[in-house]
Amino acid sequence: MRTLLALTVLPWLALSSSTNKFIVQPETEVVFNCNVTALSVTWLWFPKHSKCARENAMKIIYTIDKQGNKTSVERFKKRLTLRGDPTAGKHALVLSDSVMSDSGIYSCSDTKTTVQCYELEIIEGCYRNxxxxxxxxxxxxxxxxxxxxxxxxxxxxxxxxxxxxxxxxxxxxxxxxxxxxxxxxxxxxxxxxxxxxxxxxxxxxxxxxxxDLKSKRQQRRQDCQKVTTQATELNKNDSENDGKDRLIYPLTAVVVVVLALIVMASAWLYRRKRSRRLEQKLTDNSAANRDVSPRVSAGTGQAMTGTAAQQEEDKVQYAAINHSRTKRQQRPLSVEESTIYSAVKIK
Known part of the structure; x- marks a missing residue:
């Protein structure tokens, strides 16, 4: 059991004169016509039975923009198609296999204005026999x-x-x-x-x-006006977000490049500093190794500590006192005197 309902739109009319209300049975194919030349074009849906549809807020269900067409709500993904001539600004969104939970308010908008608002109510009837x-x-x-x-x-x-x-x-x-x-x-x-x-x-x-205990016709009429205002605001926010996204992406790329350059410069400076420290350390070690052997005792041939070396040096200096006489007093030394002189011990 399938019928066809075409919802014809008079474009750019005020909401009070362009709102259409339709009451249909399940499995009705509903066509939403919308004449708008500017892209992007957006269809929004505000559910009448929020608990039944498990949606309590306005949803963007279909979008046409320069990147193409897309359905953005899971329940509509296999049931929404596009007809008409989009290049001429004649768009027709088709809802097939409709059920009671699809009831609600549907609006067609461009980036600034809500072109048309529909009130769709699907009543009890045969569905899938x-x-x-x-x-x-x-x-x-x-x-x-x-x-x-x-x-x-x-x-x-x-x-x-x-x-x-x-x-x-x-x-x-x-x-x-x-x-x-x-x-x-x-x-x-x-x-x-x-x-x-x-x-x-x-x-x-x-x-x-x-x-649904809250379903009343007067409330639905008021909702259509409310949804139109919300739809315009939602499209405005989406446009602002798109503009922000276009700005954010280049800025993000610049930040990434700057951070990469900072990391590379930091690594280069670290390696350079480390290389200099290594060279300085090698130079210091080379200077220290020039005279590091301890002094050796003349008597024993063993290495001496700093204190022992100092004491030995004092003794040597004492033993090296000049005992020579002046030229007037100089005389040839006898063998005995020479022997006594050579018997000086170095301790």
Whole structure:
């Protein structure tokens, strides 16, 4: 079951006159047209059922710029395609295989202005041959979620229920009947989220229902205006960030080069200083090795310490006293006198 919904855009109109609201069933193919010539072009999405979609803030879901096209949110990666003639400024973003959690506000923007804002609501209906209907129960605070096959409209088949991707068995205040109906006696904020029903025989046949207590049409209209303001601010911030990135990358390269030069210069100076210290050390060692042998005693031939050497030197000087006479007193020495002189001992 697949239908086509074309959302035609009148470009550059004020938000109050250009906001479009569409209510469709699951599996509807939705086309968002946006005529804008300046790049980049951005589509943003603000989810209506934040707990069901597990997104509570505005998201950029598709971007067209000089580098190409890209989808930036995982849930849309295989379901968003681009049509139209981008070179002529005619862009068409196509959402396929839509589900209830895709409901929300979609806006098309360039870098400065929100061109168009859409309110898309996907209601209960058949999806993958399974449908979930919400029914009232006794008491205004309770609800029932009935699951059945779209082919035969019967609830006799076996279905498995999950709540936010977890089995419903054991959930407080929740009852599962034999007819594959979930009964919630008193709906609270704890029950908000995605309820999924899948065929037990064929899990590929399933459907989802977003239970949301805060969904009101008046709030959605106000949100569209709020999202438009936020979208313009978000695009402005993105542009500023892009400009900062373009500046940061060259500065980073310059810093890296400067640091590399500093490291190289430091290494060169260290090696030079170390080489000089080594040369000075070798010079000092060479000078010290010129006369390092100790004096030797004349009598024993053994090396003497500093004190012993000094004492020996004094004795030698004493023994070397000149005993010669003046020329007038000089006379030939007798053999005995010469012998006595030569008998002076050096101690």
């Amino acid at each position: 399974v449908q979930i209907e919400i029914r009232s129960v006794a008491g205004a605070e309770g609800v029932a979620l009935a699951c059945f096959s779209c082919a035969d409209k019967k609830q006799t088949e076996a279905f498995n229920w999950t709540f936010n991707e977890k089995p419903v068995s054991g959930l407080p205040g929740v009852t599962l009947t034999r007819s594959s109906t979930i009964i919630i006696k008193k709906v609270t904020a704890e029950d908000e989220g995605k309820w999924t029903c899948a065929s037990a025989d064929n899990p590929s046949q399933f459907s989802e229902y977003c239970l």
